[in-house]
Amino acid sequence: MSVIRVKNLTKKFGNFVAVDHLAFTLGEGEILGLLGSNGAGKTTTLQMLLGVMTPTAGDISYFGKSFFRFRQTILDQVGFSSTYVSLPSVLTVEENLTCMSYLYTIPDRRRRLREIREIFHLGPLWSQKVGRLSAGQQTRVNLAKAFLNAPRVVLLDEPTAALDPEIADEMRTFLLRERRERGMAMIFTSHNMAEVEQICDRVLFLREGKIVGNDRPDALAQSIQISHVELRVGRDRAKLIAFCVARKIPHRVDGMNVIVDVAEREIAAFLQAIGSAGLTYQEISIAKPSLEDYFLEMAKSSTV
């Protein structure tokens, strides 16, 4: 049974279609990345999934139940955290989490709050006002709030955006452990492509409210088929640039290196061609396409 099933989800603002007949599922224990440029429809989709925006058309169901009919029962099992939403700054971490705990059906609140304090290492922050915490600490408290009700599914909107690399890595490890141990499913938005590649099982790429890519992160990256061949060429640098210009091969210069974009299957032919032209190189490195390349390629094609 899928944790979330979205059918024909559409949101229009007047004539503008923000989300256009979206359909996807989220499986048990799956981490699904939601990617797209600004205005692609990610936040609108998340808002509809959380019931804070009414869709123009379509259906959302969680755990096989209609979200619109069983909103309260469903939201009791859903967690949400966003860098752009905060908790009241004049209340302490403990006060905030205690208030939030009363909004959910939690059998033993005091015990759960103790657990959350341990899991998120909130001990030293427990009595501090949220407004006094650093951006990273606030994000940690927001994440703690999202896990307060031991949710079956969490929706995370750029959860690591304000965290330093070390804490962000700790958070990713925590999310992966939660998935492994509790089979928890997640929807995850981020602008950090390396993070999405590391954590997500599958990525939905949105453009103008439509799904234009739906696959594993590595499969989406491979769909680009363009590799970056970086050559250290020394005194032949100018000749190599002229060679690329003459053959209209996309390239850029980075110091003594020339980086050439070549389709993966044409790399051998390209290297043979420069050899035949009498050009030599001292070093070569080939970078396979990444999710970031896919993102840029998709973003580029949307602006054309």
Next chain:
Amino acid sequence: MKVHRVYGIVLRHLFLLRRNADRAFEIFLFPILDLFIWGVTSVYFSSIAASSSRPASQIVLMIVASIILWMIVWRTQMDIPMGLLEDLWNRNLLNLFVSPLSFREWIAGFIALSFVRTILSISCASLVAFLLYQINLFHFGFAFLPLLFLLLMVGWWLGLIILSLILRFGTSVQALAWSLGSVLVPFSAIYYPMNALPHWAQLIAISFPMAYIFEEMRRVIQTGSLSWQHLWMPFVLNIGYLLFASGCVLVAFRYRLRRGLIALE
């Protein structure tokens, strides 16, 4: 001090004033309201003084009781939308509505909170009135209780209407929304009887419950007893306005959900 920098500050606020019609409206609203209220009040009290029909102590009691009872409306109507604004300023509204909290539970929370705060405010004001002026509102026993409840109801529907305006139009209309209670003050016959108002204002006053309630308060002070038959009209009007206000809030919330709760600012 440079004049151009002062001008820069003035200009900034003039631009803001142009964008916020409610702030411009406020400039004219409050002087007119104050002149109207205190003008009618002065005329009423000078007529009482001329006829010497009432002892001075009773007049003081009427004024203090009016101030304290209006506080119920003021406090309650302020607490309800203030809850929403607090969550908006803290960017916390989304946290609440992604939980199983329902809209009705959210409103019920505000109403319960406003009830507690109003009780505390009234108790404090009553104590100060006793200490400073030896006025004991509890002297009338339970006669004031139904009036307090009716005024709480007024505060609820006024608060819900203000809440719906902020939900619908955002915080840019908050100054205008807050003024709503003040606009009703002249027609509420708080400090003077309804017949002290000009005829056109009396027509407005009878369509709101407040004037009936304050008329009854004065009657209780004069006679010492409450007449239940005078309370039906304000009760029915309150029910009508509560239904109307609930409808407004519901429509505004549905509108907000169509736009997305996150967009509310």
